[in-house]
Amino acid sequence: MNILILGSGAREHAIAWKLAQSSRPLKLFVAPGNPGTAETAVNLPVDPLDFERVREVIIANSIGMVVVGPEAPLAEGIADFIMGDPALSGVEVIGPCRDGAMLEGSKDFAKGFMKRHGIPAAAYETFTQDTLDDAVTFIRRMKPPYVLKADGLAAGKGVLIINDFDEAVTGLKAMFGGKFGAAGSKVVIEEYLQGIEMSAFVITDGISYRILPEAKDYKRIGEGDTGKNTGGMGAVSPVPFASSSFLEKVEERIIKPTIEGLKREGIDYRGFIFFGLMNVRGDPYVIEYNARLGDPETEVIIPRIASDLYDLLEGVAHRDLASREIKIVTDTAVTVMMVSGGYPDSYGKGFPVSGVENVAESIIFHAGTTMKDGRLVTSGGRVMAVTSMGSTMQEALDKSYSSVRKISFNGMSYRRDIGADLKNHII
Ligand code: AMP
Numbered sequence: 001m002n003i004l005i006l007g008s009g010a011r012e013h014a015i016a017w018k019l020a021q022s023s024r025p026l027k028l029f030v031a032p033g034n035p036g037t038a039e040t041a042v043n044l045p046v047d048p049l050d051f052e053r054v055r056e057v058i059i060a061n062s063i064g065m066v067v068v069g070p071e072a073p074l075a076e077g078i079a080d081f082i083m084g085d086p087a088l089s090g091v092e093v094i095g096p097c098r099d100g101a102m103l104e105g106s107k108d109f110a111k112g113f114m115k116r117h118g119i120p121a122a123a124y125e126t127f128t129q130d131t132l133d134d135a136v137t138f139i140r141r142m143k144p145p146y147v148l149k150a151d152g153l154a155a156g157k158g159v160l161i162i163n164d165f166d167e168a169v170t171g172l173k174a175m176f177g178g179k180f181g182a183a184g185s186k187v188v189i190e191e192y193l194q195g196i197e198m199s200a201f202v203i204t205d206g207i208s209y210r211i212l213p214e215a216k217d218y219k220r221i222g223e224g225d226t227g228k229n230t231g232g233m234g235a236v237s238p239v240p241f242a243s244s245s246f247l248e249k250v251e252e253r254i255i256k257p258t259i260e261g262l263k264r265e266g267i268d269y270r271g272f273i274f275f276g277l278m279n280v281r282g283d284p285y286v287i288e289y290n291a292r293l294g295d296p297e298t299e300v301i302i303p304r305i306a307s308d309l310y311d312l313l314e315g316v317a318h319r320d321l322a323s324r325e326i327k328i329v330t331d332t333a334v335t336v337m338m339v340s341g342g343y344p345d346s347y348g349k350g351f352p353v354s355g356v357e358n359v360a361e362s363i364i365f366h367a368g369t370t371m372k373d374g375r376l377v378t379s380g381g382r383v384m385a386v387t388s389m390g391s392t393m394q395e396a397l398d399k400s401y402s403s404v405r406k407i408s409f410n411g412m413s414y415r416r417d418i419g420a421d422l423k424n425h426i427i
Pocket residue numbers: 122147149156159190191192193194197276287288
């Protein structure tokens with residue numbers, strides 16, 4: 001089977017790395033990939049949003065399965081495009097069609113879906129420029145902090161959490177005024193949930209599902225969860241405060257009704273679902289859905305899956321996931337993201353990365369790297385994810401930080417406190 005993975009980050013590297021270990025004869029391609037994916041797959045210089053080029057390389061390389069990493073091609077309908085093209089008939093897509101991707105692509109749709117299926121989430125209402133006065137009245141009736149969410153995709157930046165009423169109204173007007181482009185023409189205003197966040201993940205063939213390891217990520221740039229939001233600075237799996245009774249509630253109250261809800265709404269969802277959760281005094285609430293795996297969550301989820309990942313993907317393609325087994329190791333996986341100086345604001349690129357060859361105890365998943373004149377150099381804000389496994393979280397952290405210290409590039413930065421908040425949760 002020839003498999004094409006779409007995307008270029010550490011998530012896609014982790015997927016390629018795992019599929020390369022399959023006992024099945026697979027040939028892997030990644031578009032566009034990075035120097036890390038080039039170790040186990042053939043990189044194709046194709047933008048995943050350029051569907052015509054994707055079509056060409058599927059045909060040229062006899063691709064039988066496409067695994068979609070990021071959200072943008074899903075929201076743009078890559079799965080509909082492939083499945084609707086007679087020249088691509090028989091090509092399986094791991095990733096939902098446009099209707100399923102709406103769980104991530106429209107906050108208003110996701111909130112309505114949760115309400116229709118009784119899935120616990122923050123109370124909300126949705127407004128547009130035309131209902132601005134009602135929105136202001138709604139905010140006035142709520143208790144701060146006020147949570148304002150742009151309806152559409154905004155690269156993880158479309159959420160404002162504001163304590164002051166006047167600032168919230170100003171923020172709302174800025175959203176309607178185009179602060180997040182068209183994504184903000186509708187705004188969801190919701191109740192603030194006080195709790196501790198984590199994420200759950202499933203793979204589904206639209207009939208049944210398999211639960212993947214859960215994870216906690218670290219979104220802020222600064223230690224102690226301070227400063228600006230980033231794509232993610234690190235992750236840990238399993239999550240020490242996610243007890244088996246809490247995870248049972250997640251499955252019963254959230255995962256099952258989501259899968260059933262999709263069926264009931266006629267959405268034939270085949271792919272991954274990412275549940276962003278808030279643990280509010282032991283009860284799970286959905287903060288958001290994503291129609292894909294997370295990055296950097298994938299970098300800790302994938303190494304904990306002991307079974308053959310291809311077997312699960314084939315279960316989705318054949319719609320017999322219920323008969324496939326998933327084995328998860330109890331060891332802890334942690335990942336520390338090494339980022340460019342200045343990230344998430346502007347940063348320099350093209351700095352040589354050295355020392356990767358000295359790392360033995362960790363897995364390096366490349367994100368923003370490229371080859372220039374035969375040398376590995378930086379090419380993005382998040383440069384590489386350093387993942388380690390250990391029988392305890394501390395052991396895994398020690399390995400990752402020791403590996404991080406072996407690597408260097410101009411301006412290199414990373415959080416030194418990944419997992420630190422979880423240490424007093426360890427039983
Ligand atoms: P989202 O893009 O919906 O995941 O929101 C981004 C971040 O905002 C989340 O990861 C939470 O930290 C925070 N957030 C979103 N919604 C809420 C809420 N209702 N209550 C508290 N925090 C929230």
